[in-house]
Amino acid sequence: MASTTEENYLKALYNLSNSQGEVNISELAQSLGVSMPTANSMVKSLQKTDLVVYEKYKPVTLTPKGQKEAALIIRKHRLTEMFLVKKMGFGWEEVHEVAEQIEHIHAPKFFERMDEMLGHPTIDPHGSPIPDNQGRMQEFSYTPLSSCKAGQIVQLTALTNSSTEFLEFLNSRKLSLGIEMKILSREAYDLSLVVSYADHLQETLSEKVSERLLVRIIG
Amino acid sequence: MASTTEENYLKALYNLSNSQGEVNISELAQSLGVSMPTANSMVKSLQKTDLVVYEKYKPVTLTPKGQKEAALIIRKHRLTEMFLVKKMGFGWEEVHEVAEQIEHIHAPKFFERMDEMLGHPTIDPHGSPIPDNQGRMQEFSYTPLSSCKAGQIVQLTALTNSSTEFLEFLNSRKLSLGIEMKILSREAYDLSLVVSYADHLQETLSEKVSERLLVRIIG
DNA sequence: ATAATATGTTAGACTATTCTAACAAATTTG
DNA sequence: CAAATTTGTTAGAATAGTCTAACATATTAT
Numbered sequence: 001m002a003s004t005t006e007e008n009y010l011k012a013l014y015n016l017s018n019s020q021g022e023v024n025i026s027e028l029a030q031s032l033g034v035s036m037p038t039a040n041s042m043v044k045s046l047q048k049t050d051l052v053v054y055e056k057y058k059p060v061t062l063t064p065k066g067q068k069e070a071a072l073i074i075r076k077h078r079l080t081e082m083f084l085v086k087k088m089g090f091g092w093e094e095v096h097e098v099a100e101q102i103e104h105i106h107a108p109k110f111f112e113r114m115d116e117m118l119g120h121p122t123i124d125p126h127g128s129p130i131p132d133n134q135g136r137m138q139e140f141s142y143t144p145l146s147s148c149k150a151g152q153i154v155q156l157t158a159l160t161n162s163s164t165e166f167l168e169f170l171n172s173r174k175l176s177l178g179i180e181m182k183i184l185s186r187e188a189y190d191l192s193l194v195v196s197y198a199d200h201l202q203e204t205l206s207e208k209v210s211e212r213l214l215v216r217i218i219g
Numbered sequence: 220m221a222s223t224t225e226e227n228y229l230k231a232l233y234n235l236s237n238s239q240g241e242v243n244i245s246e247l248a249q250s251l252g253v254s255m256p257t258a259n260s261m262v263k264s265l266q267k268t269d270l271v272v273y274e275k276y277k278p279v280t281l282t283p284k285g286q287k288e289a290a291l292i293i294r295k296h297r298l299t300e301m302f303l304v305k306k307m308g309f310g311w312e313e314v315h316e317v318a319e320q321i322e323h324i325h326a327p328k329f330f331e332r333m334d335e336m337l338g339h340p341t342i343d344p345h346g347s348p349i350p351d352n353q354g355r356m357q358e359f360s361y362t363p364l365s366s367c368k369a370g371q372i373v374q375l376t377a378l379t380n381s382s383t384e385f386l387e388f389l390n391s392r393k394l395s396l397g398i399e400m401k402i403l404s405r406e407a408y409d410l411s412l413v414v415s416y417a418d419h420l421q422e423t424l425s426e427k428v429s430e431r432l433l434v435r436i437i438g
Numbered sequence: 439a440t441a442a443t444a445t446g447t448t449a450g451a452c453t454a455t456t457c458t459a460a461c462a463a464a465t466t467t468g
Numbered sequence: 469c470a471a472a473t474t475t476g477t478t479a480g481a482a483t484a485g486t487c488t489a490a491c492a493t494a495t496t497a498t
Contacts, residue, residue: 003454003455005455034455034456034457037456038457041455041456042456045454
């Protein structure tokens with residue numbers, strides 16, 4: 001059984017994997033807030049339990065076994081977030097830290113019950129997909145709002161960043177998942193967008209914000 | 220902030236404290252399943268953070284600070300057990316292991332919400348008192364069923380042991396908290412008791428069982 | 439009260455996870 | 469393409485928590 005530390009490495013590797021499933025030691029170290037030698041030595045030890053493939057000076061890759069373990073931890077994280085929001089009255093901006101701890105609990109029934117009580121959800125409160133109990137994660141192909149054109153009508157479906165600060169910003173603008181918005185114009189200078197939604201008739205969103213908002217184009 | 224390991228030592232010390240609040244190193248070690256030198260060295264380190272008082276070859280004592288920390292961990296454990304039973308459909312025999320992990324989660328709001336959703340319970344599913352959020356635990360003075368007399372009518376209010384095996388035994392006899400039972404007779408030879416309750420008109424309980432059942436005498 | 443037993447301590451070692459300093463390889467750039 | 473920069477590795481050390489073996493103190497029982 002992987003330790004909490006190992007689980008965190010697996011999760012980071014899963015999230016950092018590029019299209020070829022590769023992760024550099026430096027990215028891994030940075031993402032976990034540890035030094036490169038630390039990441040390096042942990043990667044070597046994950047290799048001994050067949051969770052990653054690794055060769056000196058090459059990027060790291062998760063094995064299928066490592067991918068599955070990682071996805072199952074992410075499943076526990078996202079189920080927990082959903083449970084906290086839907087069943088315990090937490091705001092979507094408050095759940096990350098708690099879920100970060102609860103994802104390491106070893107108690108299959110606990111998460112199965114959450115799953116049942118939530119009606120087997122497929123996305124978490126931030127629109128991210130919840131892997132199934134075999135560790136399979138469905139791929140969504142959402143568009144960043146930043147690459148939409150003036151005149152389009154879109155529905156906010158997910159976020160690429162779920163930091164507390166960003167979520168609090170969205171709260172302050174009454175932006176939540178499911179909301180439909182119309183793109184009124186784009187400022188060529190700074191790529192900010194002017195949009196309207198609900199009772200916000202004219203709201204300006206910086207590029208930094210709009211590239212973190214994932215949408216489905218509905219018109 | 221105390222580590223998970225330290226929290227487990229505090230909890231054990233709290234539970235093992237005798238009337239003078241003292242615990243021997245050997246008991247502590249045994250209770251945690253570690254060697255005596257391990258317990259000894261941890262006690263020394265707990266002393267550095269003012270959680271225990273300790274002198275060579277003397278028993279260990281929790282400081283008021285240590286007592287409060289311990290009680291607050293026990294509070295999280297028992298709130299969790301109650302939540303699992305009342306809100307997530309767990310049986311009272313399945314909650315201990317999970318609660319043992321969740322008690323170490325650092326997330327005040329998580330436990331406050333449990334507490335609210337449960338209506339500020341004062342006992343857990345096994346009848347043990349839940350310390351308040353200041354770490355104060357109320358004392359109940361229940362009687363072990365084993366020291367009751369034939370003819371008495373009692374209500375089952377708590378257990379002195381909550382092992383899965385014992386709880387499963389109680390389940391098999393349909394014994395649950397709140398049940399009223401009449402003591403029909405006591406066997407002088409092995410101190411077993413014959414009792415009746417609900418639709419069990421004549422059930423024999425060994426001394427081993429009856430001394431683990433705490434009751435309130437109601438007639 | 440002394441021997442036998444139980445309890446507690448010290449010393450030294452091991453694993454997991456982390457670090458810094460120094461060095462090596464790979465990549466980028468003028 | 470060679471120099472500069474970035475990235476990765478090795479070596480060595482630190483801390484937390486654990487162990488066993490050996491020794492010391494306390495307690496119990498004759």
